[in-house]
Amino acid sequence: MCSHRSLIIFTLLIQAAVGSCINLLIAKVWFPDIITSAISGMMLFISVGICLIGLVISIAHLGKPANSYNAIRNLKRSWLSKEILIVNFFTGSLVITIGCHYIFSGIFETELLITNCLVGLGAVQVMVKVYQIRTVPLWNHARTQIHFFASVLLLGSGLFMGGVFVIEGFQMVLQFQKISLIIAFIGFLMKLSVLWFEVKSTAYRSSKTRQLPIFQGSFISIWIISALFFPNWILFSLALLCLITGETMNRNQFYRSVLH
């Protein structure tokens, strides 16, 4: 229990990987001619990579990592045991999809991607349940769920478009970017909806715990400006920086709100 920083990184990375898979699946279904094999393969690699980084970083949170092999002993009752198992299962399912992509030339790739997305969403839901503890009223609320799933959409869109720009450059058609923008905007609206709960709740009256999605809004605004007028790395990097800052700050507040 060294610090909650490693948990911030772990949760955000896993949620970004799940969101990236959702973006890839939607883009693959809507724009099968634009989503080339190179894009699919690279995005799957990036997703697996950040899952593995997240899992390794999460070990830093443990006081005695040598005993971490016991972590799935309480699958029946502990959501943390279930989370560890399902996140590893999600990473494994992505590896299988990559294997099929390269070894069997993308056979059943859409079906496998659907499975990845479902397992990923299941992993995020289990992640939510880890924090919805009946003795912690600030976390045991629907806003935890909304926050986490909103992060999936926002981070996933940012990661996916960042990856696509790295592979294809900024010449991607606006129509294609629109899909990821809409997904990110839904995430932003979800973050806004959480504010309603927080204003209503007496426990959240303090401004210290209120989580304004200013940075997430800036991410979408800068991305739109970049897509419409100035398609370059500087603006898109700035947008991504806003997103990462906003999400990290929000998640940090989330953890700090419950420190006894």
Added chain:
Amino acid sequence: MEQRNKKGKNSLTGKPIFYFDSQICTGCKTCIIACRDKHDLEESIRWRRVVEYAGGNWQCFPDGTFQQDVFAYYTSISCNHCEQPICVEVCPTTAMNRDANGIVSVDHDKCMGCGYCAWACPYSAPQFQKSKGQMSKCDFCRSELENGYKPACVTSCPTHALNFILVDSTSEPIDDKMSMAPFPEYHLTKPNTHVKAHRSSQPSNSHIGNIANPEEIKDV
């Protein structure tokens, strides 16, 4: 009270539970010192804490007189060895366990120090022991009990506000359930500590008062 087992140690014949009389506790914190001394705890760890809950105000009347409704009371708290321990429920490794006598303790062969039990426990009973990298908590001074002695905190209490009783199947049920501010409602974990409430005690989730000594009880 006790029987000798095969290893030569006494085994408990009932379930030990703390009994705390809030009415006569003076908040001297001797129980905290005794606990830390007995278990040689590192600086950041306080298995037992004394919480001061205070509130109320002064009201001025038009005739220049004052009336007050201020109150303050102390509660000495450690692990309550709950009937439905949330720490046991959430622990991913099953290191946190409850034995046949109802004592909740940490199995250090399994604990990986994730701290999830500390988040979940509303009484902040499990605490992170930096030297071991694992969780630690009150074990009801099991060794003392097995040898027929009382827990260190109980022995040291100068006013006998803190006591313990062994409950077995023939014991009469006790009604003094712990459900007062600043602690959560009884039904959440069903704590096994029985508390004789102070005359000024407020119900759980009451916002009339505040914890007056947060620096003394916060996690370090």
